[in-house]
Amino acid sequence: MRIATWNVNSVKARLPRVLEWLKEAQPDVVLLQELKCMEDAFPLLEIGDLGYNAAVSGQKTYNGVAILSKTPMEIDLRALPGDPEDEQARYVEAVVSGKKKGSRPVRVASIYLPNGNPIEDAGGPSAKFAYKLRWLERLIPHARALLKTEDAFVLGGDYNVCPTDDDVYDPAAWRNDALCRPESRTRFRELVYLGLTDAIHALHPEPHHYTYWDYQAGAWPKDQGLRIDHLLLSPQAADRLTASGIDKGPRGKEKASDHTPVWCELEDK
């Protein structure tokens, strides 16, 4: 079972790119972020024509996440637990059926973690950075609860966290960015250290594999990127991990998203 994650930066503006990539890459499950539309504006028909079911948590203008699956799925959560006041569409979780008869289902979540920049405003800590850190702090107990179920699961998405200096082209320049701050990194590490496997890092430990390149300053042609899109696997999913990769193709196309898809392959046993 191939599971991919992709921050598309507007599913409407990106629709031709998304459809062509789905046809070419043939993922079984796709976790999408930054839909930038309400649920009723999600292109269900076009994506459904390619054989996908969709679970969407949308919002006007900003955020928005979805799960696409070729097999049937059961939606479990449309928001990350822990703050009923949080109205931003950044989390959706579902259980997708296995591909073959008798194969085990996999729980997946599509995550769009807050960016958190700027880290300060008017000299003090910013509300945006605090929201990002709180969001990470809510994700940790939720992951801990999921681990207790001993289900195979994949928490994938745009984490807006660059885990180490090896994951950014110029660590010094990004030192005070919310994506690279130690406060973000310690919380991300705490999440991973619960016992999750970073599907890219586990199989491709070399430094400087990126998933995001800013639109500005020719970052893409110069390969000045960051690794901020992650697939975090439970032990039961990691046991089935046979391959993973970053598909840089879509980033080089016309009208590209600033992120490119990241995928992993789970043995269907």
Next chain:
DNA sequence: ATGTCGCGTGAAACGCGA
């Protein structure tokens, strides 16, 4: 040194978020 997108508003250019 700078360089970009996408959205909403409201009718063109701007503010916001990234």
